[in-house]
Amino acid sequence: MKKYLKIATYIIILFVICIVIVIGEKRLSNNEVSKQVQRKDKAPMPVRIVKAYKGKIQQWVIGEGTALAVRREFLNFERSGKVVYINQDNDGKDLREGSTVRGPIPGEKFGQLLARIDKREQIESLRIHEATLAQAQQNVKALKAALDQCENEYKFAQSNFERSKQLFKKGLKPKVGFDTDKINYLNSQTAKKNAKAQLHAAQSQVKSAIAQLNQAKIDLEKTSIFAPFDGIITYINIKIGDYSGPEYIDKSSESTLIKTSPIVVIDPSTYEITINLPSFDGKLVERGQFAIITWGKTLPSIIEENENSTNYATGIVYSVSPSISPGGRSILVKIRTASGAEHIWDGQYVSCWIAVKEKNDAVLAPSNSLIYRNNQAHVFTIDKQTNSVKKCSVITGIEDVKIVEILQGIDPGDLIVTDGRHMLVNGTTVKILDN
Numbered sequence: 001m002k003k004y005l006k007i008a009t010y011i012i013i014l015f016v017i018c019i020v021i022v023i024g025e026k027r028l029s030n031n032e033v034s035k036q037v038q039r040k041d042k043a044p045m046p047v048r049i050v051k052a053y054k055g056k057i058q059q060w061v062i063g064e065g066t067a068l069a070v071r072r073e074f075l076n077f078e079r080s081g082k083v084v085y086i087n088q089d090n091d092g093k094d095l096r097e098g099s100t101v102r103g104p105i106p107g108e109k110f111g112q113l114l115a116r117i118d119k120r121e122q123i124e125s126l127r128i129h130e131a132t133l134a135q136a137q138q139n140v141k142a143l144k145a146a147l148d149q150c151e152n153e154y155k156f157a158q159s160n161f162e163r164s165k166q167l168f169k170k171g172l173k174p175k176v177g178f179d180t181d182k183i184n185y186l187n188s189q190t191a192k193k194n195a196k197a198q199l200h201a202a203q204s205q206v207k208s209a210i211a212q213l214n215q216a217k218i219d220l221e222k223t224s225i226f227a228p229f230d231g232i233i234t235y236i237n238i239k240i241g242d243y244s245g246p247e248y249i250d251k252s253s254e255s256t257l258i259k260t261s262p263i264v265v266i267d268p269s270t271y272e273i274t275i276n277l278p279s280f281d282g283k284l285v286e287r288g289q290f291a292i293i294t295w296g297k298t299l300p301s302i303i304e305e306n307e308n309s310t311n312y313a314t315g316i317v318y319s320v321s322p323s324i325s326p327g328g329r330s331i332l333v334k335i336r337t338a339s340g341a342e343h344i345w346d347g348q349y350v351s352c353w354i355a356v357k358e359k360n361d362a363v364l365a366p367s368n369s370l371i372y373r374n375n376q377a378h379v380f381t382i383d384k385q386t387n388s389v390k391k392c393s394v395i396t397g398i399e400d401v402k403i404v405e406i407l408q409g410i411d412p413g414d415l416i417v418t419d420g421r422h423m424l425v426n427g428t429t430v431k432i433l434d435n
Contacts, residue, residue, distance in 0.1 A: 044431040047389075047420035049382055052365050054412050057405050059357035059398040060299065061284060063275030063333065067293070067348045069266035070336065071229060076262055078222035080245025081117030083238050083262075096236055101265060103229035111227035114263055117244060119223040126216040133209035140202045147195040154188040161185035225263055234346055235264040271344050272318065273335045273352055279324050282331025284356035291315040291335050292353045293344070299353045299401050313340025317354060357398050362405040369416045370396070370404065379406075380424050382415035382432070389417060391426040 089099045095114060103111035164181035167173035235258055238244055250256040258264055273293065277285065292299060293313040314337070321332035335352050337344065344350070370377050377396050380389040394409030410416065417424065424430070 044387065044429040045420055045423055046433050047417045047424070047430045048433050049415045049417055050366055050369065052363060052406065052410050052412050052414045052416055054361055055364050056358070056360045057362050057364055057398050057400050057403055058355040059284075060353045060401065061277060061281040061356050062299075062351055062353050063277045063281075064349065064351050065273040065275040067271040067273050067337075067344050067346065067350050069268060069346050070270045070272050071231070071267035072234075072346075073228050073265050074249075074257055074261040075114070075225045075228070075265060076246060076249055077115075077117050077225060077244050078246065079117065079122070079219065080247060081119070081223060081243070083115060083240050083242045083244055084118050085116040086238070086240055087112065087114050094239075095233060095263075097233055099233045101227035101231055101233060103227050103231070110221075111229065114225045114227055115238060116224040119220055122216065122220040122223055126213070126220055129209065129213040129216045133206065133213050136202065136205040136209045140199065140206055143195065143199040143202050147192070147199050150188065150192040150195040154185075154192045157181075157185040157188035227265060229265075229267055231265045231267045233263060234266050235259075235261065238262045266346050268344075268346065269341055271313075271337045271341055271346070273315070273350060275333050275335070275352055276325070276328060276330035277333055279329055279331055281356075282320070282324075282333060285317055285320050285331070285333050285354055286356075287317055287320060289317040290355045291317060293335070293337065293340070294351045294353065295344075295348060310340075310343045313343055314338045315352065359398060359405065362398065363407075363410065363412055364403045365394075365406050365410065365416055366418055367399070367402055367404050369418045369421065370394075371421055379410060380417040380421050381410060382417065382430065384415070386429070387431070388427050388429050389424050391424075 086094045089095055095101070101112050101114060105111075161181045161184070164173055164178050168175065168178040237259065244262050248260060250260045291314065293315050294311070297311050315335040316338050317333060318336040319334045324331055333354075335354070365379065369379050371380075372378070377394050379392050379394055381392055382389060392409050395407045397405035397407045399405070417430070419433075420430070
Protein backbone atom coordinates (compact mmCIF):
# COMPACT_ATOMS: atom_id res chain seq x y z
CA MET A 1 0.00 0.00 0.00
CA LYS A 2 2.79 2.41 0.93
CA LYS A 3 4.47 1.62 -2.32
CA TYR A 4 1.42 2.78 -4.35
CA LEU A 5 1.08 5.95 -2.28
CA LYS A 6 4.71 6.85 -2.99
CA ILE A 7 4.21 6.36 -6.75
CA ALA A 8 1.09 8.48 -6.71
CA THR A 9 2.95 11.24 -4.90
CA TYR A 10 5.66 11.30 -7.58
CA ILE A 11 3.04 11.48 -10.31
CA ILE A 12 1.31 14.42 -8.63
CA ILE A 13 4.64 16.30 -8.22
CA LEU A 14 5.52 15.72 -11.87
CA PHE A 15 2.09 16.96 -12.95
CA VAL A 16 2.49 20.15 -10.89
CA ILE A 17 5.93 20.82 -12.44
CA CYS A 18 4.49 20.47 -15.96
CA ILE A 19 1.70 22.91 -15.13
CA VAL A 20 4.25 25.43 -13.80
CA ILE A 21 6.38 25.14 -16.96
CA VAL A 22 3.37 25.63 -19.25
CA ILE A 23 2.26 28.68 -17.28
CA GLY A 24 5.81 30.13 -17.37
CA GLU A 25 6.14 29.71 -21.14
CA LYS A 26 2.76 31.34 -21.64
CA ARG A 27 3.79 34.32 -19.52
CA LEU A 28 7.09 34.66 -21.42
CA SER A 29 5.21 34.55 -24.70
CA ASN A 30 2.80 37.19 -23.46
CA ASN A 31 5.73 39.37 -22.30
CA GLU A 32 7.42 39.08 -25.72
CA VAL A 33 4.22 40.02 -27.49
CA SER A 34 3.82 42.88 -25.03
CA LYS A 35 7.37 44.05 -25.73
CA GLN A 36 6.80 43.92 -29.49
CA VAL A 37 3.64 45.91 -29.07
CA GLN A 38 5.48 48.37 -26.85
CA ARG A 39 8.34 48.59 -29.37
CA LYS A 40 5.88 49.37 -32.15
CA ASP A 41 4.34 51.98 -29.98
CA LYS A 42 7.70 53.59 -29.23
CA ALA A 43 8.97 56.64 -31.17
CA PRO A 44 11.26 55.91 -34.15
CA MET A 45 14.94 55.44 -33.28
CA PRO A 46 17.10 58.40 -34.40
CA VAL A 47 19.97 57.30 -36.65
CA ARG A 48 22.45 58.71 -39.10
CA ILE A 49 23.07 57.09 -42.45
CA VAL A 50 25.50 57.05 -45.36
CA LYS A 51 25.38 55.61 -48.85
CA ALA A 52 27.47 52.64 -49.88
CA TYR A 53 29.54 53.65 -52.89
CA LYS A 54 32.25 52.50 -55.26
CA GLY A 55 35.74 53.90 -54.94
CA LYS A 56 39.42 53.38 -54.16
CA ILE A 57 40.59 51.62 -50.99
CA GLN A 58 44.01 50.73 -49.58
CA GLN A 59 45.09 48.25 -46.95
CA TRP A 60 47.85 49.39 -44.61
CA VAL A 61 50.38 47.75 -42.32
CA ILE A 62 52.20 49.78 -39.70
CA GLY A 63 55.66 49.62 -38.20
CA GLU A 64 57.83 51.92 -36.10
CA GLY A 65 61.49 52.84 -36.31
CA THR A 66 64.12 55.57 -36.18
CA ALA A 67 64.68 57.89 -39.13
CA LEU A 68 68.38 58.22 -39.98
CA ALA A 69 69.95 60.20 -42.81
CA VAL A 70 71.03 57.92 -45.66
CA ARG A 71 74.26 59.91 -46.10
CA ARG A 72 76.03 60.42 -42.78
CA GLU A 73 79.73 60.65 -42.08
CA PHE A 74 81.63 60.34 -38.82
CA LEU A 75 84.59 62.61 -39.60
CA ASN A 76 87.91 62.11 -37.85
CA PHE A 77 91.57 63.15 -38.11
CA GLU A 78 93.79 60.37 -39.46
CA ARG A 79 96.73 61.69 -37.45
CA SER A 80 96.88 62.55 -33.78
CA GLY A 81 97.56 66.05 -32.61
CA LYS A 82 96.34 69.25 -31.03
CA VAL A 83 93.36 70.98 -32.63
CA VAL A 84 94.61 74.39 -33.80
CA TYR A 85 91.88 75.47 -36.23
CA ILE A 86 88.10 75.25 -36.54
CA ASN A 87 86.44 76.99 -39.47
CA GLN A 88 83.80 79.65 -38.98
CA ASP A 89 80.11 79.76 -39.80
CA ASN A 90 78.48 82.54 -41.80
CA ASP A 91 77.96 84.53 -38.60
CA GLY A 92 81.69 84.59 -37.88
CA LYS A 93 81.50 82.11 -34.99
CA ASP A 94 83.04 78.65 -34.90
CA LEU A 95 81.22 75.86 -36.70
CA ARG A 96 78.67 74.16 -34.45
CA GLU A 97 75.63 71.88 -34.50
CA GLY A 98 73.24 73.08 -37.18
CA SER A 99 75.93 74.75 -39.32
CA THR A 100 75.66 74.03 -43.03
CA VAL A 101 78.81 72.87 -44.83
CA ARG A 102 79.82 72.63 -48.48
CA GLY A 103 81.14 69.53 -50.20
CA PRO A 104 83.53 69.42 -53.19
CA ILE A 105 82.46 71.31 -56.29
CA PRO A 106 83.48 70.27 -59.84
CA GLY A 107 87.26 70.54 -60.17
CA GLU A 108 87.87 70.28 -56.41
CA LYS A 109 89.27 67.26 -54.63
CA PHE A 110 88.07 68.32 -51.19
CA GLY A 111 85.08 70.17 -49.81
CA GLN A 112 85.06 72.94 -47.22
CA LEU A 113 87.85 72.77 -44.62
CA LEU A 114 86.18 72.16 -41.24
CA ALA A 115 89.03 71.67 -38.75
CA ARG A 116 92.77 71.03 -38.55
CA ILE A 117 95.29 69.75 -36.01
CA ASP A 118 98.88 70.98 -35.61
CA LYS A 119 100.63 70.14 -38.89
CA ARG A 120 104.12 71.67 -38.52
CA GLU A 121 105.80 68.28 -38.72
CA GLN A 122 103.90 67.37 -41.89
CA ILE A 123 104.64 70.77 -43.45
CA GLU A 124 108.38 70.36 -42.76
CA SER A 125 108.31 66.85 -44.26
CA LEU A 126 106.50 68.24 -47.29
CA ARG A 127 109.17 70.93 -47.77
CA ILE A 128 111.97 68.35 -47.59
CA HIS A 129 110.31 66.16 -50.22
CA GLU A 130 109.65 69.19 -52.43
CA ALA A 131 113.38 70.08 -52.26
CA THR A 132 114.35 66.46 -53.00
CA LEU A 133 112.08 66.46 -56.04
CA ALA A 134 113.47 69.76 -57.28
CA GLN A 135 117.04 68.40 -56.99
CA ALA A 136 116.08 65.19 -58.82
CA GLN A 137 114.44 67.19 -61.60
CA GLN A 138 117.55 69.37 -61.89
CA ASN A 139 119.72 66.25 -62.19
CA VAL A 140 117.50 64.96 -64.97
CA LYS A 141 117.81 68.25 -66.79
CA ALA A 142 121.62 68.18 -66.52
CA LEU A 143 121.82 64.53 -67.60
CA LYS A 144 119.59 65.22 -70.60
CA ALA A 145 122.06 67.93 -71.67
CA ALA A 146 124.97 65.52 -71.14
CA LEU A 147 123.18 62.86 -73.19
CA ASP A 148 122.64 65.35 -76.01
CA GLN A 149 126.37 66.12 -75.98
CA CYS A 150 127.21 62.41 -76.02
CA GLU A 151 124.81 61.91 -78.94
CA ASN A 152 126.62 64.64 -80.91
CA GLU A 153 130.06 63.27 -80.07
CA TYR A 154 128.92 59.76 -81.02
CA LYS A 155 127.61 60.93 -84.39
CA PHE A 156 130.85 62.81 -85.08
CA ALA A 157 133.04 59.86 -84.03
CA GLN A 158 130.94 57.45 -86.12
CA SER A 159 131.18 59.61 -89.21
CA ASN A 160 134.93 60.11 -88.71
CA PHE A 161 135.43 56.35 -88.22
CA GLU A 162 133.52 55.49 -91.43
CA ARG A 163 135.59 57.96 -93.45
CA SER A 164 138.85 56.75 -91.86
CA LYS A 165 137.92 53.14 -92.68
CA GLN A 166 137.46 53.98 -96.38
CA LEU A 167 140.77 55.84 -96.56
CA PHE A 168 142.56 53.00 -94.74
CA LYS A 169 141.24 50.46 -97.28
CA LYS A 170 142.55 52.60 -100.15
CA GLY A 171 145.94 52.94 -98.44
CA LEU A 172 145.53 56.66 -98.02
CA LYS A 173 145.60 56.60 -94.18
CA PRO A 174 148.06 54.90 -91.85
CA LYS A 175 146.90 52.15 -89.49
CA VAL A 176 147.72 54.23 -86.41
CA GLY A 177 145.33 56.97 -87.47
CA PHE A 178 142.63 54.41 -88.31
CA ASP A 179 142.97 52.70 -84.92
CA THR A 180 142.73 56.04 -83.14
CA ASP A 181 139.46 56.93 -84.95
CA LYS A 182 138.08 53.48 -84.15
CA ILE A 183 138.83 53.83 -80.42
CA ASN A 184 137.25 57.29 -80.37
CA TYR A 185 134.10 55.84 -81.98
CA LEU A 186 133.87 52.97 -79.48
CA ASN A 187 134.45 55.32 -76.53
CA SER A 188 131.71 57.69 -77.72
CA GLN A 189 129.33 54.73 -78.05
CA THR A 190 130.06 53.66 -74.46
CA ALA A 191 129.70 57.23 -73.21
CA LYS A 192 126.29 57.46 -74.89
CA LYS A 193 125.10 54.22 -73.20
CA ASN A 194 126.34 55.45 -69.81
CA ALA A 195 124.59 58.81 -70.26
CA LYS A 196 121.32 57.04 -71.08
CA ALA A 197 121.66 54.81 -68.01
CA GLN A 198 122.38 57.80 -65.76
CA LEU A 199 119.39 59.69 -67.21
CA HIS A 200 117.13 56.67 -66.63
CA ALA A 201 118.33 56.40 -63.02
CA ALA A 202 117.75 60.12 -62.48
CA GLN A 203 114.24 59.83 -63.93
CA SER A 204 113.52 56.96 -61.52
CA GLN A 205 114.69 59.20 -58.69
CA VAL A 206 112.23 61.85 -59.86
CA LYS A 207 109.37 59.30 -59.79
CA SER A 208 110.39 58.21 -56.31
CA ALA A 209 110.57 61.83 -55.14
CA ILE A 210 107.11 62.49 -56.57
CA ALA A 211 105.70 59.45 -54.77
CA GLN A 212 107.26 60.57 -51.49
CA LEU A 213 105.96 64.10 -52.02
CA ASN A 214 102.44 62.78 -52.71
CA GLN A 215 102.62 60.71 -49.53
CA ALA A 216 103.69 63.81 -47.64
CA LYS A 217 100.71 65.66 -49.09
CA ILE A 218 98.41 62.80 -48.02
CA ASP A 219 99.91 62.95 -44.52
CA LEU A 220 99.24 66.67 -44.53
CA GLU A 221 95.65 66.06 -45.66
CA LYS A 222 95.19 63.60 -42.77
CA THR A 223 95.69 66.45 -40.33
CA SER A 224 92.57 68.17 -41.67
CA ILE A 225 88.85 67.41 -41.87
CA PHE A 226 86.95 68.39 -45.03
CA ALA A 227 83.22 68.30 -45.74
CA PRO A 228 82.53 65.18 -47.85
CA PHE A 229 79.24 66.55 -49.24
CA ASP A 230 76.77 69.41 -48.82
CA GLY A 231 75.09 68.89 -45.48
CA ILE A 232 74.56 69.89 -41.86
CA ILE A 233 76.71 69.32 -38.79
CA THR A 234 74.73 67.28 -36.26
CA TYR A 235 77.51 66.83 -33.68
CA ILE A 236 80.84 68.56 -33.10
CA ASN A 237 82.89 67.25 -30.18
CA ILE A 238 86.13 69.25 -30.47
CA LYS A 239 87.36 72.73 -29.67
CA ILE A 240 90.67 74.48 -30.21
CA GLY A 241 93.27 73.11 -27.80
CA ASP A 242 91.81 69.59 -27.61
CA TYR A 243 93.88 66.58 -28.58
CA SER A 244 92.27 64.37 -31.17
CA GLY A 245 93.11 61.37 -33.30
CA PRO A 246 92.08 57.82 -34.22
CA GLU A 247 92.86 56.47 -30.74
CA TYR A 248 90.22 58.74 -29.21
CA ILE A 249 87.35 57.18 -31.23
CA ASP A 250 85.08 54.60 -29.54
CA LYS A 251 83.42 52.42 -32.18
CA SER A 252 81.78 49.98 -29.78
CA SER A 253 78.33 51.39 -30.52
CA GLU A 254 76.74 54.09 -32.66
CA SER A 255 75.98 56.24 -29.62
CA THR A 256 79.62 56.19 -28.45
CA LEU A 257 80.81 56.78 -32.01
CA ILE A 258 78.61 59.87 -32.19
CA LYS A 259 79.97 61.15 -28.88
CA THR A 260 83.65 60.58 -29.70
CA SER A 261 83.85 61.54 -33.39
CA PRO A 262 85.19 65.08 -33.85
CA ILE A 263 82.43 66.00 -36.34
CA VAL A 264 79.32 64.23 -37.62
CA VAL A 265 77.75 65.49 -40.87
CA ILE A 266 74.50 64.39 -42.50
CA ASP A 267 72.72 65.06 -45.77
CA PRO A 268 69.13 65.86 -44.65
CA SER A 269 67.60 65.38 -48.09
CA THR A 270 66.84 61.65 -47.65
CA TYR A 271 66.12 59.56 -44.56
CA GLU A 272 65.82 55.81 -44.09
CA ILE A 273 63.62 54.06 -41.52
CA THR A 274 64.25 50.43 -40.57
CA ILE A 275 61.21 48.60 -39.17
CA ASN A 276 60.52 45.04 -38.07
CA LEU A 277 57.11 43.74 -39.12
CA PRO A 278 55.36 40.57 -37.93
CA SER A 279 55.76 37.88 -40.56
CA PHE A 280 52.06 37.93 -41.52
CA ASP A 281 52.35 41.68 -42.28
CA GLY A 282 55.88 41.59 -43.69
CA LYS A 283 54.92 39.04 -46.33
CA LEU A 284 52.52 41.61 -47.81
CA VAL A 285 55.26 44.22 -48.27
CA GLU A 286 57.15 44.62 -51.55
CA ARG A 287 59.76 47.01 -52.94
CA GLY A 288 58.35 50.23 -54.33
CA GLN A 289 55.16 50.29 -52.25
CA PHE A 290 53.95 53.68 -51.07
CA ALA A 291 54.28 54.65 -47.40
CA ILE A 292 53.19 57.51 -45.16
CA ILE A 293 55.64 58.46 -42.39
CA THR A 294 53.98 60.04 -39.34
CA TRP A 295 54.92 61.32 -35.91
CA GLY A 296 52.55 62.30 -33.14
CA LYS A 297 49.44 61.77 -35.28
CA THR A 298 47.41 58.82 -36.54
CA LEU A 299 46.96 58.00 -40.20
CA PRO A 300 43.27 59.03 -40.34
CA SER A 301 44.05 62.54 -39.13
CA ILE A 302 46.99 62.74 -41.54
CA ILE A 303 44.86 61.71 -44.52
CA GLU A 304 42.39 64.49 -43.72
CA GLU A 305 45.15 67.13 -43.80
CA ASN A 306 46.16 68.98 -46.94
CA GLU A 307 49.26 68.18 -48.97
CA ASN A 308 51.15 71.12 -47.48
CA SER A 309 50.98 69.71 -43.94
CA THR A 310 54.24 69.49 -41.99
CA ASN A 311 53.00 66.59 -39.86
CA TYR A 312 54.02 63.77 -42.18
CA ALA A 313 56.30 62.70 -45.01
CA THR A 314 55.88 60.17 -47.80
CA GLY A 315 58.19 57.30 -48.59
CA ILE A 316 58.84 54.24 -50.73
CA VAL A 317 59.70 50.73 -49.56
CA TYR A 318 63.43 50.48 -50.36
CA SER A 319 64.12 46.87 -49.37
CA VAL A 320 62.44 43.82 -47.83
CA SER A 321 64.47 41.06 -46.21
CA PRO A 322 63.81 37.63 -47.77
CA SER A 323 64.14 35.93 -44.37
CA ILE A 324 62.38 35.93 -41.01
CA SER A 325 64.53 36.79 -38.00
CA PRO A 326 64.83 33.70 -35.79
CA GLY A 327 64.50 35.63 -32.52
CA GLY A 328 61.69 38.10 -33.09
CA ARG A 329 59.99 36.15 -35.92
CA SER A 330 59.83 39.41 -37.84
CA ILE A 331 60.74 40.68 -41.32
CA LEU A 332 63.15 43.59 -41.76
CA VAL A 333 61.82 46.38 -44.00
CA LYS A 334 63.58 49.63 -44.97
CA ILE A 335 61.71 52.72 -46.14
CA ARG A 336 63.27 55.83 -47.71
CA THR A 337 61.65 59.24 -47.84
CA ALA A 338 60.24 60.51 -51.14
CA SER A 339 58.89 63.88 -49.98
CA GLY A 340 58.62 65.84 -46.76
CA ALA A 341 62.13 64.90 -45.55
CA GLU A 342 62.62 68.53 -44.49
CA HIS A 343 60.07 67.95 -41.70
CA ILE A 344 62.03 65.02 -40.17
CA TRP A 345 64.81 65.20 -37.58
CA ASP A 346 67.74 62.82 -37.76
CA GLY A 347 67.17 60.17 -35.08
CA GLN A 348 63.42 60.89 -34.83
CA TYR A 349 61.16 57.97 -33.87
CA VAL A 350 58.38 57.64 -36.47
CA SER A 351 55.53 55.39 -37.58
CA CYS A 352 55.40 54.04 -41.13
CA TRP A 353 52.08 53.15 -42.77
CA ILE A 354 52.66 51.00 -45.87
CA ALA A 355 49.94 50.58 -48.50
CA VAL A 356 50.16 46.84 -49.23
CA LYS A 357 46.91 46.34 -51.18
CA GLU A 358 44.75 48.59 -53.31
CA LYS A 359 41.50 48.43 -55.29
CA ASN A 360 40.12 51.22 -57.46
CA ASP A 361 36.54 49.99 -57.97
CA ALA A 362 35.41 48.42 -54.69
CA VAL A 363 32.03 48.65 -52.92
CA LEU A 364 32.79 50.67 -49.82
CA ALA A 365 31.16 51.40 -46.49
CA PRO A 366 32.44 53.27 -43.43
CA SER A 367 34.00 51.11 -40.73
CA ASN A 368 31.61 52.59 -38.14
CA SER A 369 28.63 51.06 -39.94
CA LEU A 370 29.63 47.47 -39.09
CA ILE A 371 28.51 45.46 -36.09
CA TYR A 372 29.85 42.03 -35.24
CA ARG A 373 27.79 39.26 -33.71
CA ASN A 374 29.18 35.73 -33.36
CA ASN A 375 32.20 36.84 -35.43
CA GLN A 376 29.94 37.72 -38.35
CA ALA A 377 29.85 41.26 -39.77
CA HIS A 378 26.45 42.92 -40.26
CA VAL A 379 25.04 46.27 -41.33
CA PHE A 380 21.59 47.80 -41.09
CA THR A 381 20.15 49.15 -44.32
CA ILE A 382 17.22 51.56 -44.61
CA ASP A 383 13.94 50.84 -46.37
CA LYS A 384 12.89 54.33 -47.48
CA GLN A 385 9.24 53.36 -47.95
CA THR A 386 8.74 52.09 -44.41
CA ASN A 387 11.58 53.96 -42.64
CA SER A 388 12.55 50.66 -41.06
CA VAL A 389 15.86 48.82 -41.00
CA LYS A 390 16.94 45.49 -42.34
CA LYS A 391 19.80 43.52 -40.84
CA CYS A 392 22.19 42.30 -43.58
CA SER A 393 25.09 39.92 -43.21
CA VAL A 394 28.13 41.11 -45.18
CA ILE A 395 31.49 39.69 -46.25
CA THR A 396 34.34 42.18 -45.94
CA GLY A 397 37.57 42.50 -47.91
CA ILE A 398 40.28 45.15 -47.70
CA GLU A 399 40.06 47.33 -44.60
CA ASP A 400 41.32 50.91 -44.59
CA VAL A 401 41.54 53.08 -41.50
CA LYS A 402 38.03 54.50 -41.95
CA ILE A 403 36.40 52.46 -44.69
CA VAL A 404 36.00 48.78 -45.52
CA GLU A 405 35.41 46.88 -48.74
CA ILE A 406 32.12 44.95 -48.89
CA LEU A 407 32.47 41.89 -51.07
CA GLN A 408 28.95 40.62 -50.57
CA GLY A 409 25.76 41.73 -48.83
CA ILE A 410 25.07 45.29 -50.02
CA ASP A 411 25.17 47.24 -53.27
CA PRO A 412 26.34 50.76 -54.16
CA GLY A 413 23.65 53.28 -53.24
CA ASP A 414 22.25 51.29 -50.30
CA LEU A 415 21.59 53.46 -47.25
CA ILE A 416 23.55 52.18 -44.27
CA VAL A 417 23.13 53.12 -40.60
CA THR A 418 26.19 54.46 -38.80
CA ASP A 419 25.27 56.28 -35.54
CA GLY A 420 22.64 54.40 -33.56
CA ARG A 421 23.21 50.99 -35.12
CA HIS A 422 23.83 49.27 -31.78
CA MET A 423 20.26 50.07 -30.61
CA LEU A 424 18.59 48.45 -33.62
CA VAL A 425 16.99 45.12 -34.35
CA ASN A 426 15.57 43.84 -37.61
CA GLY A 427 12.48 45.88 -38.53
CA THR A 428 13.04 48.79 -36.15
CA THR A 429 11.43 52.05 -37.30
CA VAL A 430 13.95 54.87 -37.49
CA LYS A 431 14.15 58.60 -37.87
CA ILE A 432 17.01 59.74 -40.12
CA LEU A 433 19.01 62.64 -38.71
CA ASP A 434 20.93 65.15 -40.76
CA ASN A 435 24.61 64.29 -40.97
